[in-house]
Amino acid sequence: MRVACLWFSPPTLSDKIRHQMAGPIKLQSSNQIIGKMAEHCLRFSPQIAVRPQEAVFIEIGRCQKLYSESSFAARAQVLLRRLELRASLAFANEIPEALALAKYGAGSLVSLPLEALHEFADPFNRDFVVHPYIDKMVGSFQDLGLRTLKDFKKIPAPELSSRFGPIGLLCYQRVRGEMNLPWPRWKPEAVIREKTNFPCFEFYGEMEPLLFELKKQLDQIFQRLWARALKLQKLQVRIFCELSSQNQQPYREFIFDFLFAQSTTKTALLILKERLSRHFEKNALLTPIESLECTVLSTVPGDMTSRSLLDARDEKNEQWQSLMAQLQEAYGAENIFQAQLTEDRRPERSWKKVSRHISPTSLSNEWQGRIPLRPTHLIRPEPVEVMDGFLYLKHKSYRILQWRAANERISGGWFETAGDFNNSFDRDYYQAEIEGGVRVSLFQIREPVSVFENKECRQSEEGPIFQGAKSQFFLHGFFG
Amino acid sequence: MLKIGSRGFMASAAVQKLKLILQSQGLATFDVQVASEANLGPREFWPAPSCPEGVPRGVVVELLGTARTEWLLAFLKQNSDLQIFWAERETRILPTAIQQRGVDLGRVSFGVFAHDLLIPLRKVLQSQCFEVVVAPNVWADTKIFKAFQLFAEKSQSTLFLMGEREACASWAISLQIEIEHAHAELGEPSNPGDFSLKVLRRKYGALV
Numbered sequence: 001m002r003v004a005c006l007w008f009s010p011p012t013l014s015d016k017i018r019h020q021m022a023g024p025i026k027l028q029s030s031n032q033i034i035g036k037m038a039e040h041c042l043r044f045s046p047q048i049a050v051r052p053q054e055a056v057f058i059e060i061g062r063c064q065k066l067y068s069e070s071s072f073a074a075r076a077q078v079l080l081r082r083l084e085l086r087a088s089l090a091f092a093n094e095i096p097e098a099l100a101l102a103k104y105g106a107g108s109l110v111s112l113p114l115e116a117l118h119e120f121a122d123p124f125n126r127d128f129v130v131h132p133y134i135d136k137m138v139g140s141f142q143d144l145g146l147r148t149l150k151d152f153k154k155i156p157a158p159e160l161s162s163r164f165g166p167i168g169l170l171c172y173q174r175v176r177g178e179m180n181l182p183w184p185r186w187k188p189e190a191v192i193r194e195k196t197n198f199p200c201f202e203f204y205g206e207m208e209p210l211l212f213e214l215k216k217q218l219d220q221i222f223q224r225l226w227a228r229a230l231k232l233q234k235l236q237v238r239i240f241c242e243l244s245s246q247n248q249q250p251y252r253e254f255i256f257d258f259l260f261a262q263s264t265t266k267t268a269l270l271i272l273k274e275r276l277s278r279h280f281e282k283n284a285l286l287t288p289i290e291s292l293e294c295t296v297l298s299t300v301p302g303d304m305t306s307r308s309l310l311d312a313r314d315e316k317n318e319q320w321q322s323l324m325a326q327l328q329e330a331y332g333a334e335n336i337f338q339a340q341l342t343e344d345r346r347p348e349r350s351w352k353k354v355s356r357h358i359s360p361t362s363l364s365n366e367w368q369g370r371i372p373l374r375p376t377h378l379i380r381p382e383p384v385e386v387m388d389g390f391l392y393l394k395h396k397s398y399r400i401l402q403w404r405a406a407n408e409r410i411s412g413g414w415f416e417t418a419g420d421f422n423n424s425f426d427r428d429y430y431q432a433e434i435e436g437g438v439r440v441s442l443f444q445i446r447e448p449v450s451v452f453e454n455k456e457c458r459q460s461e462e463g464p465i466f467q468g469a470k471s472q473f474f475l476h477g478f479f480g
Numbered sequence: 481m482l483k484i485g486s487r488g489f490m491a492s493a494a495v496q497k498l499k500l501i502l503q504s505q506g507l508a509t510f511d512v513q514v515a516s517e518a519n520l521g522p523r524e525f526w527p528a529p530s531c532p533e534g535v536p537r538g539v540v541v542e543l544l545g546t547a548r549t550e551w552l553l554a555f556l557k558q559n560s561d562l563q564i565f566w567a568e569r570e571t572r573i574l575p576t577a578i579q580q581r582g583v584d585l586g587r588v589s590f591g592v593f594a595h596d597l598l599i600p601l602r603k604v605l606q607s608q609c610f611e612v613v614v615a616p617n618v619w620a621d622t623k624i625f626k627a628f629q630l631f632a633e634k635s636q637s638t639l640f641l642m643g644e645r646e647a648c649a650s651w652a653i654s655l656q657i658e659i660e661h662a663h664a665e666l667g668e669p670s671n672p673g674d675f676s677l678k679v680l681r682r683k684y685g686a687l688v
Contacts, residue, residue: 316609319607319608319609320563320589320607320609322607323603323604323607323609324589326603327591327600327603327604330600331591331592331593331600334592335591335592335593335594336589336590336591336592337589337590338585338586338588338589338590339575339578339585339588339590340585341575341576341579341585347574347576350574350576351574351575351576351585353590371576371580373577373580374574374576374577374580375574375577376549376550376553376573376574376577376578376581377549377572377573377574377577378572378573378574379572436546437545437546437547437660437661438546439546439661477574479547479549479550480545480546480547480548480549480550480551480659480661
């Protein structure tokens with residue numbers, strides 16, 4: 001086993017003042033800081049333990065093929081800098097040793113002072129009874145002229161047990177590395193939430209400062225998610241405003257259910273910006289913002305494998321997802337889509353909108369050969385009249401240059417409720433080329449013919465010739 | 481008269497510089513071999529049906545005529561690795577027809593923008609996700625076409641504007657083609673040779 005220990009010294013008064021002067025205050029206790037750091041360290045190893053308010057232990061012995069101790073130290077430094085934290089780092093074979101080395105900044109076990117026995121006896125700071133005994137024991141050793149653990153290790157074990165009881169023996173065994181310490185289980189917070197308060201930094205919902213703060217929070221959220229191998233699917237953003245007679249709402253809430261799970265701040269922030277800017281255009285904030293809170297509502301498993309440097313497909317796919325999500329946010333999900341074919345023979349229902357195209361199945365290939373060529377553009381069926389080689393549309397006439405007899409007859413849908421058109425699912429389709437070279441697709445509704453009616457229709461090369469009555473045609477689309 | 485490139489491609493900026501140098505040296509007539517052999521024409525051309533010169537990448541193209549969509553679909557079928565964004569004012573294009581003409585619908589993303597086409601098109605072009613962007617030509621201002629030209633050039637995407645009636649007079653459009661059906665029978669799939677093309681304007685290609 002190999003343990004890395006990050007020791008966070010308690011903040012000094014000057015640190016606190018500097019932090020307060022910096023601007024918005026993140027109300028975080030030492031425990032929150034330790035918890036956050038431990039969460040970020042999940043990227044290094046799944047086996048993590050914490051000493052409340054003071055230290056994080058990471059088991060790195062089984063990850064030595066992934067990184068060395070020096071590269072771990074470099075990564076930890078980057079992480080600490082990003083989180084604006086300071087900590088000392090030490091490596092050892094056991095938790096108490098790593099803790100003592102990190103706390104006292106010593107290079108080796110033998111140079112540690114006798115006070116380090118506190119860390120050896122109770123590395124997780126849970127046993128408050130043991131510390132007075134250790135203080136007493138350390139005082140006795142110092143009276144005898146012992147100063148370091150090197151001197152302590154030379155004391156015979158039977159003497160320790162007879163004079164200092166089981167606590168002395170426990171310290172002795174742990175200093176000599178003869179006792180394995182079980183790792184207490186540490187679980188990250190169930191809900192990922194970031195909150196920033198603005199006690200003195202007032203703004204009324206201008207987008208830029210708000211986005212600036214949101215970016216900071218999203219950075220934190222995505223790092224925490226990345227450490228857990230997750231992607232963000234649903235996010236709640238709450239903007240808390242000062243209450244006044246004008247503003248009765250304590251906060252404004254925005255729920256972002258992303259089209260594609262997000263893994264980077266850049267893309268998520270663009271989507272947030274779209275929604276917020278639209279919202280503030282219509283509903284300006286009347287009172288200053290007090291705090292900003294982002295909460296992760298749902299996540300999906302993320303891909304934690306390293307990206308290929310030579311293959312840009314993943315990157316391009318992410319760009320595409322980001323663009324589609326932005327456009328959907330701005331223009332509505334019903335207006336940004338991909339298309340997928342259906343089994344319906346009606347041209348207007350022969351496809352459906354999907355968020356993401358699924359590869360065509362064998363069904364569509366089979367279907368493709370059986371359906372006549374559809375027009376490239378479809379319009380809402382427009383009633384037209386076809387008479388004597390002319391097509392009449394909206395009081396204008398067009399000479400029919402070429403006419404193709406009914407090449408498709410579709411009917412059915414009797415079980416469906418009335419849709420856009422009555423009897424619309426009982427059609428004969430024709431194609432025609434009218435003057436100007438425009439090729440159009442028309443359908444004729446077949447009405448039930450009474451035996452008393454004499455409605456005859458025969459085809460000719462110039463087009464259908466109707467005798468006795470006009471036939472009901474609809475223009476449904478055009479080619480090209 | 482100066483001719484650049486054995487295949488008739490227009491000179492790029494680098495070739496233009498070379499041209500000026502040659503002109504200043506009085507060697508303007510020798511640059512044909514220089515441009516073609518040095519392969520200085522950086523603009524990529526995609527093969528297109530009934531258009532031996534091809535369609536340049538990273539430009540604005542206006543398509544006119546009664547067979548423009550059919551021709552475009554034949555072009556997209558021919559270039560089967562291109563990603564396409566199809567923008568419209570209202571949903572008119574029939575995806576079933578696109579699939580029937582041999583274009584995989586997985587490559588096509590659709591956008592319906594009833595009011596403003598400019599901003600979404602700018603976003604789409606700037607995203608560099610699509611090699612081909614199709615949109616109706618609803619503008620007349622040259623500034624807009626110039627902006628599109630710059631975006632298209634930067635993203636190396638070709639913007640196909642579907643003109644309705646007359647060819648747009650803006651100089652920022654690099655290629656204008658009027659396409660009609662040649663002799664295809666009604667209801668028959670169009671073949672590459674079934675189009676009658678009339679090039680109204682062409683930059684980055686043979687001089688017309």
